[in-house]
Amino acid sequence: MTDTVWQRVSPLAILFYLGQTMIQLGKSIWQLAVPATAVFLTTDFVSVPQIIIACGFALSGLFAYAIAAYWRTRFRLDAHQLVLRTGVFRRRQLNLDYARVQSVAAEQNLLYRLTGVVDIRLDSPGSAAEEARLPAVAPAVADELRERIRSQRKVATPNVLCDDPPSLESTGFSVLTTLRGYDFIRIGIASNRALVLLALAGSAWGTLASQGKKINLPFFDPLESWLITLDWIQWLLLIPSALIAIVLCFMLLSIVGAWFRFSDFKLLAGDDTLQTRAGLLTRHEQTVSLQKVQQLRMSRGLLHRWMNIASVRIHQIGSSAGATHLDVPLTRASLFAEIVRRCVSPTALRDGRYQPDYGAISKHYLTARWRLIGAIPAIAMATLMMVRSAPALAYGLPVLWLITCIAISYVRYRRHGYLFDDDVIATRRGLAQTHTTVMAPNRVQAVQYKQSPFQRRRGLVTLNLITASGTTKLPFLEIVVADRGAELCLNAAARTDLRWH
Amino acid sequence: MFALAVGAWVIVTTQIEIFVPVWIGLIPLGLGFAMSIMHAAASLAHMGYALRHTELLFRQGVWWRELTVVPFNRIQHVETFQGPLERSLGLASLSVYTAGSGGGDVQVPGLAHEDAKRIRDQLLSQLNTNE
Numbered sequence: 170m171t172d173t174v175w176q177r178v179s180p181l182a183i184l185f186y187l188g189q190t191m192i193q194l195g196k197s198i199w200q201l202a203v204p205a206t207a208v209f210l211t212t213d214f215v216s217v218p219q220i221i222i223a224c225g226f227a228l229s230g231l232f233a234y235a236i237a238a239y240w241r242t243r244f245r246l247d248a249h250q251l252v253l254r255t256g257v258f259r260r261r262q263l264n265l266d267y268a269r270v271q272s273v274a275a276e277q278n279l280l281y282r283l284t285g286v287v288d289i290r291l292d293s294p295g296s297a298a299e300e301a302r303l304p305a306v307a308p309a310v311a312d313e314l315r316e317r318i319r320s321q322r323k324v325a326t327p328n329v330l331c332d333d334p335p336s337l338e339s340t341g342f343s344v345l346t347t348l349r350g351y352d353f354i355r356i357g358i359a360s361n362r363a364l365v366l367l368a369l370a371g372s373a374w375g376t377l378a379s380q381g382k383k384i385n386l387p388f389f390d391p392l393e394s395w396l397i398t399l400d401w402i403q404w405l406l407l408i409p410s411a412l413i414a415i416v417l418c419f420m421l422l423s424i425v426g427a428w429f430r431f432s433d434f435k436l437l438a439g440d441d442t443l444q445t446r447a448g449l450l451t452r453h454e455q456t457v458s459l460q461k462v463q464q465l466r467m468s469r470g471l472l473h474r475w476m477n478i479a480s481v482r483i484h485q486i487g488s489s490a491g492a493t494h495l496d497v498p499l500t501r502a503s504l505f506a507e508i509v510r511r512c513v514s515p516t517a518l519r520d521g522r523y524q525p526d527y528g529a530i531s532k533h534y535l536t537a538r539w540r541l542i543g544a545i546p547a548i549a550m551a552t553l554m555m556v557r558s559a560p561a562l563a564y565g566l567p568v569l570w571l572i573t574c575i576a577i578s579y580v581r582y583r584r585h586g587y588l589f590d591d592d593v594i595a596t597r598r599g600l601a602q603t604h605t606t607v608m609a610p611n612r613v614q615a616v617q618y619k620q621s622p623f624q625r626r627r628g629l630v631t632l633n634l635i636t637a638s639g640t641t642k643l644p645f646l647e648i649v650v651a652d653r654g655a656e657l658c659l660n661a662a663a664r665t666d667l668r669w670h
Numbered sequence: 671m672f673a674l675a676v677g678a679w680v681i682v683t684t685q686i687e688i689f690v691p692v693w694i695g696l697i698p699l700g701l702g703f704a705m706s707i708m709h710a711a712a713s714l715a716h717m718g719y720a721l722r723h724t725e726l727l728f729r730q731g732v733w734w735r736e737l738t739v740v741p742f743n744r745i746q747h748v749e750t751f752q753g754p755l756e757r758s759l760g761l762a763s764l765s766v767y768t769a770g771s772g773g774g775d776v777q778v779p780g781l782a783h784e785d786a787k788r789i790r791d792q793l794l795s796q797l798n799t800n801e
Contacts, residue, residue, distance in 0.1 A: 463770075486769055486770045614740070614744045614768035614769055614770065614775065615738055615739060615740040615741070615744060615768055615775045615776075616738070616739045617736060617737065617738045617739070618735075618736065618737040618738075619731075619734060619735070619736050620731075620734065620735045620736075621733070621734050622733055622734075625735065635768070635775060636770070637768070637769035637770030638770060639770075655739065659724075659725065659739060659741055662741040662743060662744055663724050663741060663743070
């Protein structure tokens with residue numbers, strides 16, 4: 170392949186740069202607040218027409234900057250690298266070798282779909298966010314870029330976002346899973362976003378109830394007078410009904426959100442890649458080379474366990490710092506085992522269960538936890554009550570705290586587990602929601618032992634396995650066990666030459 | 671620790687409405703200073719590095735002990751650093767980076783500058799061997 174000519178992105182990128190500049194301004198708006206207030210206070214610049222004119226000037230300036238950013242953005246697809254030039258005032262040239270590309274993400278929002286352009290993001294090892302971004306390029310350019318990356322790294326990345334995608338068979342991809350209608354209900358119900366929304370709504374309602382009278386909300390007085398007329402039976406019926414209705418509303422919102430986000434979801438597997446694509450309005454496509462996968466993290470909440478499902482996140486280098494990762498919102502045991510087999514080792518977790526036979530951590534974990542978070546605060550609380558001459562009933566609070574902490578510590582202790590196998594390391598932790606991390610031993614970049622004074626007295630250690638996508642912590646292991654895990658990782662590292670696995 | 675002692679002294683003198691002679695206030699300050707020096711000495715005693723055939727080992731910590739093992743073939747790059755004080759004392763810090771680590775995975779402070787350069791060159795030669 171010979172070097173090609175410089176190309177421009179689509180003029181639609183002007184909108185992208187306009188949005189990006191406004192977001193950046195929005196992020197630093199608090200810095201502008203003080204000078205803006207000073208300007209308003211020290212001048213007579215307060216009339217509405219003047220504000221409109223000022224906003225008009227500001228928008229014109231932003232638009233001019235966006236046009237300049239578009240004009241300055243040029244790229245070239247060379248034989249072995251992408252050369253990207255950006256920047257209005259500060260010029261930047263990026264030379265990104267195709268061989269260094271960690272993953273390719275393509276996205277089409279509604280406008281892009283209507284106009285037939287694609288937003289391409291490329292990650293490379295060590296970059297916290299995307300290394301290169303080509304906003305609004307023609308599908309043909311995206312195809313050419315994919316083809317060059319594929320030929321360099323043998324990353325098969327079929328064009329799925331253009332109007333006429335080739336068949337999966339022709340690209341060598343097979344569908345591992347898709348989502349059906351009732352899967353969105355499961356994802357929506359199991360998502361803790363509904364609970365977060367509920368908590369926010371509860372807090373907002375509390376504020377409204379306390380402030381409603383002061384600010385004379387029109388519905389507040391009739392509502393208050395109606396509530397006063399209710400007898401206790403009606404209250405008994407009203408409260409649970411209202412709670413159930415609110416929870417159902419938020420669950421419905423969560424389900425709709427899941428439908429928008431994961432509509433037409435597909436998890437595809439190629440020879441050496443995994444790919445997800447989904448989205449109702451904005452289409453997302455994520456492609457990751459299997460060689461670059463660092464860890465798999467599976468999460469199962471109470472509702473996940475009840476429905477016998479799980480969600481999986483596939484981490485690559487830099488995922489912890491905000492780089493892209495692949496999300497599979499709903500998996501079953503067999504699919505999870507299949508993902509583990511493809512990403513970690515063909516022989517890993519052969520039994521295909523969610524939870525293999527984990528080794529238990531030391532029981533001293535329980536002692537350390539209840540002493541630290543249970544006994545010490547409880548004693549401090551009781552002492553404070555004694556000093557303040559609190560009523561006898563109040564002493565029940567530290568006792569309750571202690572019992573709760575012991576119960577929580579026990580559940581956490583039971584959840585903690587580890588598995589050291591020749592081709593897989595798995596750890597499990599959690600309370601109501603369990604998190605299982607699975608990785609190949611040769612993905613470990615460094616091993617760290619940590620010992621508190623308590624652990625030293627009992628011959629225990631916390632083992633940290635540092636990978637390129639974050640650290641996995643194994644607390645309260647016998648030193649012999651920690652040595653076995655560390656040795657497994659270090660031997661695996663010694664057998665490989667690749668520096669960024 | 672020294673800062674904690676100063677903080678405690680400020681709280682005692684501003685919040686408790688009893689007369690505290692200045693020399694009594696100096697006791698926690700002095701104790702804090704002495705403990706800071708002792709802590710630094712203990713840190714020095716427990717800090718160390720070792721270069722094995724295939725790994726770099728670094729240990730540190732007084733109360734919470736830490737031992738980090740970095741295989742040579744996982745090292746992405748090595749950095750030596752000298753601040754003004756270190757430069758005046760002929761010292762340097764050595765940082766070792768692996769993939770995905772935002773800061774260095776291992777940071778060895780207070781090395782003699784020549785030693786830091788020697789270890790850096792040794793690590794780099796190991797990297798080139800593994801290429």
